[in-house]
Amino acid sequence: MRLRLTDRQVGVLFMLPFLVALLLFLVWPIAEAVRLSFVRYNPLRPEVQPFVGLDNYRFVLEDPLFWESFHQALIWTGWSTFFQAVIGVGLALLLHQPLRGINAFRGLLLFPYIVPTVVIALNWRWLFNSEIGIVNHLLLQAGIIAEPVAWLSTPDMAMASAILLNVWKYTPFVVIVVLARLQTIPTELYDAAKVDGAGALRRFRDITLPQLAEVLAVVVVFRTIWTFNKFEEIFLLTRGGPGTSTYNLALYAYDQSIANLRMGVGAAAGVLMLLVLLVASFLYIRLTGFGREDRAA
Numbered sequence: 001m002r003l004r005l006t007d008r009q010v011g012v013l014f015m016l017p018f019l020v021a022l023l024l025f026l027v028w029p030i031a032e033a034v035r036l037s038f039v040r041y042n043p044l045r046p047e048v049q050p051f052v053g054l055d056n057y058r059f060v061l062e063d064p065l066f067w068e069s070f071h072q073a074l075i076w077t078g079w080s081t082f083f084q085a086v087i088g089v090g091l092a093l094l095l096h097q098p099l100r101g102i103n104a105f106r107g108l109l110l111f112p113y114i115v116p117t118v119v120i121a122l123n124w125r126w127l128f129n130s131e132i133g134i135v136n137h138l139l140l141q142a143g144i145i146a147e148p149v150a151w152l153s154t155p156d157m158a159m160a161s162a163i164l165l166n167v168w169k170y171t172p173f174v175v176i177v178v179l180a181r182l183q184t185i186p187t188e189l190y191d192a193a194k195v196d197g198a199g200a201l202r203r204f205r206d207i208t209l210p211q212l213a214e215v216l217a218v219v220v221v222f223r224t225i226w227t228f229n230k231f232e233e234i235f236l237l238t239r240g241g242p243g244t245s246t247y248n249l250a251l252y253a254y255d256q257s258i259a260n261l262r263m264g265v266g267a268a269a270g271v272l273m274l275l276v277l278l279v280a281s282f283l284y285i286r287l288t289g290f291g292r293e294d295r296a297a
Helices: 007-036 055-061 064-095 102-109 117-127 134-141 155-182 187-195 200-228 232-237 249-259 263-288 292-296
Strands: none
Touching: 007 263, 055 263, 064 102, 064 155, 064 200, 064 249, 102 155, 117 134, 117 155, 117 232, 155 200, 155 232, 187 200, 200 263, 232 249, 249 263
16 A cells, blocks of 8 residues: 655654654763763773763862963954954945846855865964964065064964954855845835935945844854854864963863863763853843844734
8 A cells, every 4th residue: 555644744754754853962972971071981992981970060160270271262353253254245235236247246255265274374374384384474565563473473363363263264154144135125125215315324224224133133143153163163273272362162072072081071061052142142132132023923
């Protein structure tokens, strides 16, 4: 007999691979991290996992390096997300203009986003090398600086360089999302505003920004989460240095787990990062009112 399925059952079958992947690659790792955060686990002796309760969390919260890395993570995430949002909106507005050949520029914009992070970081280290880097060479030739700048060897400049790398690579994501929303805004709104005598700045403030509000809320939440958890860019570019000037929470969790062989402490740091992001995302969405119109409707 032929097997007859309802539309609901067919939908469940199509979703089944996604649910399995979700359980294997998201739910299980999070559950395992929570479990490890309550035990003392040394990867060299995996059979010994004594339950230690909240000792790992106590160790993390009493560690000055954790709070220093938390402070660096806030700076790294805040400035990266801010510049990505501002520059992304600006570039999206430019690329939204009906100019000839604009599609070519839209395609080129994706280049930083598709290049592997390791390639970008290694090239960035060469570009900002204080002795042979092309950035210092160009600035010296232009007379902007009098002597080479140690971009990756001084605390403030190292953090600025890391933020610049993150902004350069991930701003295209913001541009793509904002540009897609701009193309759905009815042109009649702008025509009516022009008839009423509204200038470009007034149209941007009263029409464009309100239309982009919900999209920007989503973009900021996602970019905050992804940047706060970023590990490979800082690790490849500065390894958290000089000193701890670019040492964020992802590097702290990595060092505790891999370098110091304290998997429980590293897991506890990861769980705390998850809680911080959950609380911050919830508060941000509540403050911005994202989705309030949909619920009211």
